[in-house]
Structures are given as C-alpha cells and as structure tokens.
Amino acid sequence: MEITGNEIIHQYLRHNKKFPHVLCPGCGHGIVLGTLIRSVHHLGLPKDDVVIVAGIGCSGRLAVYVDFNTVHTTHGRALTFATGIKMANPKLNVICLMGDGDALSIGGNHMIHAARRNIGITALILNNNIYGMTGGQSSPATPEGAVSMTAPFGQLEKSFDTVQLACGAGANFVARGTVFHVNNLEKLMIKAIERPGFNMLEIITPCHTQFGRKNKYKTSVEMYRWLKANALDRERYEELEESKRGDKFPVGVFVERDEPGLEERYAELKARFSAGRNG
Amino acid sequence: MARRKKNKEIFALGNEAVVEGALIAGCSFYGGYPITPSSEIMEIMAQRLPMSEDGVFIQLEDEIASMGAIVGASMAGRKVMTATSGPGFSLMQENLGYACMTETPLVVVNVMRGGPSTGLPTSPAQSDVQQARWGTHGDHPIIVLSASDVQECLEMTIIAFNMAEKYRTPVILLLDEITAHTREKIRIPQPDEYEVTSRIVPSIPPEWYKPYEETVRGVAPMPPIGSGYRFHVTGLTHDVNGFPTSRPDEVVDLMERMHRKIDQFFYDIQMHDELMIEDAEVVVIAYGSVARSAEYAIEQARSSGVKAGLLKLKTLFPYPRRATEKALANAKSIIVPEMNMGQISREVKRVNSGRASVRTINRVDGQIITPSEILKVIMQG
Amino acid sequence: MVKKNKGNSRVTVYPDWCKGCGICIEFCPKKVLEFDAHGKCSVVREDDCIHCGFCELHCPDFAIVVTEKKSGETAS
Incomplete structure (x- = not known):
C-alpha cells in the first residue's frame, strides 16, 4: 500500500537523530520541514541530489533532522554558501532555510544579490517576526508597534515586505504562504524547488513563545487562528479596500518568470569556449 | 646527451604568478570581491577560469560572501581560492572560522597593504601577520605561508593548495604589495617538477562513513556533496557524525584532533x-x-x-x-x-x-x- | 487522494514525539482528538475521523499518522 502523510516524512528523517526536535510546542517550523519533505518526495528528487543550506536561528536547526546533504552555516550567510555549492555543481537542488532576521537583517545584502543574479537556489524564508532563538528581540520583520525584548515600548521601525523586496531585486519566482494553509504552501514550495533561477518563498510561521506571548496571543493555537483569519489570496486581498485590510496579508504567487539562472548562463559562456577549443 | 628541458618562462607580476600557481595546483573555483592591491588575481581568474575545462569564476557582493561561496564550492568538491587585502580579510574572518571548524580546504591570498582600517591602499605592509593567525575567534589551527619574490608566489600557491587539501584546513598566503606588484621573469614548472595533492575521499560505503572520525593523521576523508555520502556539516561543536554536541568529552575530542592534525606535522608544514x-x-x-x-x-x-x-x-x-x-x-x-x-x-x-x-x-x-x-x-x- | 469515508481511518499518535501544542485538537473538524491527562494528544473518537489529513499535515512534530484501516479490520 502506498504510504502517505507523516509516514513519508518518517522515511526522510535521520534515524540517528533524537526526536522530537528542539523546537517549541506548536512552532510552525516543524510544519515547514514536513512540507519541504513532502515537496521533495512529490518531485521524486533523490536524497543525494538535495542540499539543505541553513542559516542560524530556529530555522537553522531544522537541517540536522533531515536525511539530505545538510549544511548549517553562519548567521545570515546561508545564501553565500549555497551560491558556491550551486555554481560548483549545478546538478544539485540547493534549498536555503533562513529566518527573517537571518535572511533580511544580517543576510539582507546576500538576499538581494542572490535575487539579482538569479542564481538557481530555492530560498525559503521562515518569517516568525522575531529573533526566536536568542530570546525574542526585534527583527526587520517585527511589525511596527509590536512588543519585543528590544522594543519593550513597541517597535518604532517599519518592517520589511519580504515579497516586495525579492520582486524588486529580480527573483524569478516570489511567493508567500503560511503554515496554516499547508496544501497551498506545498504547491508553492514544489514550484519554488522545481523552477529555474532564484525562487523565494516567504513562509509565515508563528512564534508563540517569543512573539505571541508578548503580543496578546496566549497560545500557539491562537496564532494559528490569526493566520487562518488574516491570510488572504492575493487576488482577494487586492480587491479589498485599503481601509478594510487591517491585519490581513496577501498569500500566493507574486512573480513568475522564466529567466535562466546564473549557473545556466555561466554554462552557456563555457560552452562558447569549449566549442572554440573543439572546432 | 639528455634533451634540454623545455623552459616556459614568462614575465609576470606576483599576482599573476599566484594565478599560475593556483591553476597548476588544480584550482577550479574562484569567488571574490575586488580590492587593491590584490585585484589582478581576480581579474586574471575572471579570464582564465571560464576558458578552462571546468573552472568557475564568480564575483560576489562582498568578502563575507566570497568566503561563504568558496567554502560551499569546496564542500561540493572543488579546489577553491579567493584573494583580498586587509579590509576584505577582516570581513572574511567569520566564514574563515567556519572553514576551520568544518575542516574545509581553501586558499586565501591576502596581499597586505598599510592598515589599520582602509589605511594605505597602494602601499606595502606586513601588518596582518597576527590577524592571519588569530583573526577569527576561538582556538583554531591554521596554516599561514608567505612569499618573497614572484617565482615564490607561484610555488607557494601550489604548496598552499596542497597543504589545504592534505590537512583539510584553510591556508592563508600572505603577500605584501611589493611582492604582488613586482614584475619579473619566472619559470613555469614542468608537470614532473611539482606535486599536486588531491583530497582524500571515503573508500567505504556511505552507511559506514563518519565525517569527523578520528584517523591516524587526524584528517577524515571528505566526499563532495552529492556523491552519495549524506551528512551534516555545522559550525557548532560537533561529534564524529557532524551532529551538534555540547558533551564535554566529545567537545574536547574535536578540539584536540583539530589541533593535532596540524601539530603532528609541524616539520612538514614549517618551511x-x-x-x-x-x-x-x-x-x-x-x-x-x-x-x-x-x-x-x-x-x-x-x-x-x-x-x-x-x-x-x-x-x-x-x-x-x-x-x-x-x-x-x-x-x-x-x-x-x-x-x-x-x-x-x-x-x-x-x-x-x-x-x-x-x-x-x-x-x-x-x-x-x-x-x-x-x-x-x-x-x- | 484518500477517501474521506467516516470510520475507515486508523489514527496513531506517538506520545513521545507529541509536545501537546493542541493544534490538531483545536482544528480537527470532527473532534476526534483530545488532550489526555499528561497534556498530550489522544485519539478519542476514531470512528468519526473523515481522514481530512489536517492533523497529520499540521503536526509540527510528525507525531500523528492517519492511515486507512486494513481490510477485515472493523470499526471498534
């Protein structure tokens, strides 16, 4: 009988790692890992051809649990290592797992340049609006007015719109999903993995421990209810009058282009020289 | 009468000789960011690597990314290098430490200019010597080489690559602006005149492979990513499987082996x-x-x-x-x-x-x- | 796609992996799951399960498995 659901996931987890994983009860990151595994399984990619490159933070801790080639790098730099891996061996499917602080603050420069050079990497940005692992300090994705350990009187700065940033920087594919809408997330993730060029998928994944408790969400379940109520399909969100948008945010695909990735353009350059050598 | 050996002689800058040495040593990946007085290395690589069999050249957004990219490419099985000068070298320290911790072979050429900070961009100095040894945080082993003339730039670059692969460690080649920008006649060695060391890859089935296992030399074999040996790499202190650990016995095993792999070969390394x-x-x-x-x-x-x-x-x-x-x-x-x-x-x-x-x-x-x-x-x- | 017939599903929870976050309990459309005395998820109304897959997809700890009952196995 064909196996389904979590039985698939169990086959991809490292059997010599201790479970459950280190993340807090109700943390959406586990759901992201599950969705990632199902997406890879759906695409039929061999484990040997998948490289997970993770940054530092709660999201970075996911890599160790899954039986792919996994590289847990330095804070904010996952995309730089991934760039080297992809250029060195373009056959590999390189997937970056980064947090919002990781990808947008300390790694912001790498993020915009990876998008600009459109290198064939899947960038999954797990946005929980906070620095979780270090104890709940503000990140560039902490909403204006929200309370954090470093913004005890409310965040004064505006937050990044990750999607707009990636669109502006030139990514091939830009999308947003949530860990509540898992089926939709899986569809987006499959696209983000199989498409050429730089594909950015922002995943809204709640942190109840560090963000929710300081911002009126007593349990992780409340945060999932919030996701359920506020994530709107992009088209529906755009139809909504601005005054009625409130906390609502758009999910879905924002950009879908078919520009060749940097590694493909480099291969073309090399082909020109080898044709010259052989001819 | 023995046939006279063909002597290929060129008139080259120190920086050019570094490129010649790197290509002889098998370098097939360069990731970098331009900075005076090292830029010629990058410029020549940008020309030579795309024309070579399997060479990859990429210009990154900064030196942090340069170091990240070459570490990644090294993990994917390439012989890699980057070149920089003081300010860029400072930016590289973070991921250089990652390379030490994950035992990833790579070569960094630092053409020293006057410091601190932006200092004297076009003037020579030797003021990054202790930084090369202790620049990245934490106790770590590292190899630092230098060259005093253009011929040596070529030869020491080959040696830097060989040592990086043999000991699975970053190797830093310190040049100064004078050596890098002196132009003189050098001899390109014939293939039988130099040794090229290749990385040791595992010779056991993947299920038995432990990426950070103790060996006689203290250096475990290192397979390229994607070759069927799936394992975890982390900058956290790790056990023999590469998984993070804070168990004191496993931590000390790692730290001691990492240092011993260099310490016990002092006499081979010290030139x-x-x-x-x-x-x-x-x-x-x-x-x-x-x-x-x-x-x-x-x-x-x-x-x-x-x-x-x-x-x-x-x-x-x-x-x-x-x-x-x-x-x-x-x-x-x-x-x-x-x-x-x-x-x-x-x-x-x-x-x-x-x-x-x-x-x-x-x-x-x-x-x-x-x-x-x-x-x-x-x-x- | 799995058939959504009531009474055909086997719901297994691995208590050692369950951290008791309660997402599955909160959003189960048929209220199949409840907290047990230890604050973890337990299966109380398996026969009502319609195999929608929500709990399995949303368990951050991969601690729930929903399968079809093997033929011959009757609803208990």
Whole structure:
C-alpha cells in the first residue's frame, strides 16, 4: 500500500537523530520541514541530489533532522554558501532555510544579490517576526508597534515586505504562504524547488513563545487562528479596500518568470569556449 | 646527451604568478570581491577560469560572501581560492572560522597593504601577520605561508593548495604589495617538477562513513556533496557524525584532533630558507619582500667581514620554531625587520627566551625596508 | 487522494514525539482528538475521523499518522 502523510516524512528523517526536535510546542517550523519533505518526495528528487543550506536561528536547526546533504552555516550567510555549492555543481537542488532576521537583517545584502543574479537556489524564508532563538528581540520583520525584548515600548521601525523586496531585486519566482494553509504552501514550495533561477518563498510561521506571548496571543493555537483569519489570496486581498485590510496579508504567487539562472548562463559562456577549443 | 628541458618562462607580476600557481595546483573555483592591491588575481581568474575545462569564476557582493561561496564550492568538491587585502580579510574572518571548524580546504591570498582600517591602499605592509593567525575567534589551527619574490608566489600557491587539501584546513598566503606588484621573469614548472595533492575521499560505503572520525593523521576523508555520502556539516561543536554536541568529552575530542592534525606535522608544514646561517653571529629573520632586502644586506655584511646570515620564513604559522632554534645556536644577535610594529618578532622572542639579543626594524609608513637600513643595524653588531 | 469515508481511518499518535501544542485538537473538524491527562494528544473518537489529513499535515512534530484501516479490520 502506498504510504502517505507523516509516514513519508518518517522515511526522510535521520534515524540517528533524537526526536522530537528542539523546537517549541506548536512552532510552525516543524510544519515547514514536513512540507519541504513532502515537496521533495512529490518531485521524486533523490536524497543525494538535495542540499539543505541553513542559516542560524530556529530555522537553522531544522537541517540536522533531515536525511539530505545538510549544511548549517553562519548567521545570515546561508545564501553565500549555497551560491558556491550551486555554481560548483549545478546538478544539485540547493534549498536555503533562513529566518527573517537571518535572511533580511544580517543576510539582507546576500538576499538581494542572490535575487539579482538569479542564481538557481530555492530560498525559503521562515518569517516568525522575531529573533526566536536568542530570546525574542526585534527583527526587520517585527511589525511596527509590536512588543519585543528590544522594543519593550513597541517597535518604532517599519518592517520589511519580504515579497516586495525579492520582486524588486529580480527573483524569478516570489511567493508567500503560511503554515496554516499547508496544501497551498506545498504547491508553492514544489514550484519554488522545481523552477529555474532564484525562487523565494516567504513562509509565515508563528512564534508563540517569543512573539505571541508578548503580543496578546496566549497560545500557539491562537496564532494559528490569526493566520487562518488574516491570510488572504492575493487576488482577494487586492480587491479589498485599503481601509478594510487591517491585519490581513496577501498569500500566493507574486512573480513568475522564466529567466535562466546564473549557473545556466555561466554554462552557456563555457560552452562558447569549449566549442572554440573543439572546432 | 639528455634533451634540454623545455623552459616556459614568462614575465609576470606576483599576482599573476599566484594565478599560475593556483591553476597548476588544480584550482577550479574562484569567488571574490575586488580590492587593491590584490585585484589582478581576480581579474586574471575572471579570464582564465571560464576558458578552462571546468573552472568557475564568480564575483560576489562582498568578502563575507566570497568566503561563504568558496567554502560551499569546496564542500561540493572543488579546489577553491579567493584573494583580498586587509579590509576584505577582516570581513572574511567569520566564514574563515567556519572553514576551520568544518575542516574545509581553501586558499586565501591576502596581499597586505598599510592598515589599520582602509589605511594605505597602494602601499606595502606586513601588518596582518597576527590577524592571519588569530583573526577569527576561538582556538583554531591554521596554516599561514608567505612569499618573497614572484617565482615564490607561484610555488607557494601550489604548496598552499596542497597543504589545504592534505590537512583539510584553510591556508592563508600572505603577500605584501611589493611582492604582488613586482614584475619579473619566472619559470613555469614542468608537470614532473611539482606535486599536486588531491583530497582524500571515503573508500567505504556511505552507511559506514563518519565525517569527523578520528584517523591516524587526524584528517577524515571528505566526499563532495552529492556523491552519495549524506551528512551534516555545522559550525557548532560537533561529534564524529557532524551532529551538534555540547558533551564535554566529545567537545574536547574535536578540539584536540583539530589541533593535532596540524601539530603532528609541524616539520612538514614549517618551511624556510637559510643563507649562510651555520657560522652566523648576526641572524636576520625576515619574510616577504623584506627578505630580499635582507639577503642583499647580508651579502654586503659578509663582504665587510661580518658573520651575518638570513633565515627566510616561508611558513609563518605554525611558527618555525626548530629553524629559529637552529639559527639561535651560534647567534649573538637576531634582527627582525618587518613592515609592521613588530608581529613576527613576538614569535622570535618567544622562541629565543632571552638567549640572544633581539632587535627589530619596524616601518609602518608605507615605505620599503631597504638593504642599507638592515645593513646599518647588522653593522652595529 | 484518500477517501474521506467516516470510520475507515486508523489514527496513531506517538506520545513521545507529541509536545501537546493542541493544534490538531483545536482544528480537527470532527473532534476526534483530545488532550489526555499528561497534556498530550489522544485519539478519542476514531470512528468519526473523515481522514481530512489536517492533523497529520499540521503536526509540527510528525507525531500523528492517519492511515486507512486494513481490510477485515472493523470499526471498534
């Protein structure tokens, strides 16, 4: 009988790692890992051809649990290592797992340049609006007015719109999903993995421990209810009058282009020289 | 009559010779960010690598990314390098430490210019010597080499790659602006004249492979990503499987093995040249372009009847203690000329432990240390 | 796609992996799951399960498995 659901996931987890994983009860990151595994399984990619490159933070801790080639790098730099891996061996499917602080603050420069050079990497940005692992300090994705350990009187700065940033920087594919809408997330993730060029998928994944408790969400379940109520399909969100948008945010695909990735353009350059050598 | 060996000679900059050496050593990946006075290395790589069989060249957004990219490419099985100068080298320290911790082979060329900060971009210095040893945080082993002329730039680059692969470690090649921008005739060696070391890959089935296992040499085999050996790499302190650990016994095992893999091969790694050192009463210890000034000064001193000798350091770290001790055997005084405030002289004084008098000649004004400056100090006895 | 017939599903929870976050309990459309005395998820109304897959997809700890009952196995 064909196996389904979590039985698939169990086959991809490292059997010599201790479970459950280190993340807090109700943390959406586990759901992201599950969705990632199902997406890879759906695409039929061999484990040997998948490289997970993770940054530092709660999201970075996911890599160790899954039986792919996994590289847990330095804070904010996952995309730089991934760039080297992809250029060195373009056959590999390189997937970056980064947090919002990781990808947008300390790694912001790498993020915009990876998008600009459109290198064939899947960038999954797990946005929980906070620095979780270090104890709940503000990140560039902490909403204006929200309370954090470093913004005890409310965040004064505006937050990044990750999607707009990636669109502006030139990514091939830009999308947003949530860990509540898992089926939709899986569809987006499959696209983000199989498409050429730089594909950015922002995943809204709640942190109840560090963000929710300081911002009126007593349990992780409340945060999932919030996701359920506020994530709107992009088209529906755009139809909504601005005054009625409130906390609502758009999910879905924002950009879908078919520009060749940097590694493909480099291969073309090399082909020109080898044709010259052989001819 | 034996056929005369074909000699390929070129007229090259130190920076060009580095590229020649790297390509001879099998470098197939360069990731970098331009900075004076190292930029020629990057520019020539940008031309040569795309035209070579499997070479990859990429310009990154900064030096942090350059180091990240070459570490990634090395993990994917490439021989990799980057080149930079002081300010860029500072930015590289973070991921350089990651390479030390994950035991990833790579070569960094740092063409030293005056510092600190942006300092003197087009003037020579040797002021990154201690940074090369201790720049990244935490106790870590590392190999630091230097070159004093253009031919040596080529040869030491080959050696840097070989050591990086053999010991699974970053190797830093320190040049100074003079060496990098001197143009002179060099000989490209024939393939039978140099050794090229390849990385050791596992020879057991993947299920049995442990990425950080203890071996006799302390260096575990390293498969390229995507070759069927799936494992975890992390900058966190890890166990033999590569999984993060904070168990004191596993932490100490890792730290000790990482240091031992270099420590037990000190004598292979520590390279130096000697000039008239056997009977020398005054020994000059120098490296980089300053060693050339010192060589001339010693010849002058000898012709005036002073028993002077030169110990030229090619390896700076691990510091060549044995060679220094040998030089100290007869020496009454040691002179250490450097284009910094005194960085290798600290190591010399440590080995000397008060046996001979140690004098330093230090210049930090962006000017070369001339033979006559060194000669003057030699003649003071 | 799995058939959504009531009473055909076997719901297995691995208590050692369950951290008791309660997402599955909160959003189960048929209220199949409840907290047990230890604060973890337990299966109380398996026969009502319509195999929608929500709990399995949303368990951050991969601690729930929903399968079809093997033929011959009857609803208990």
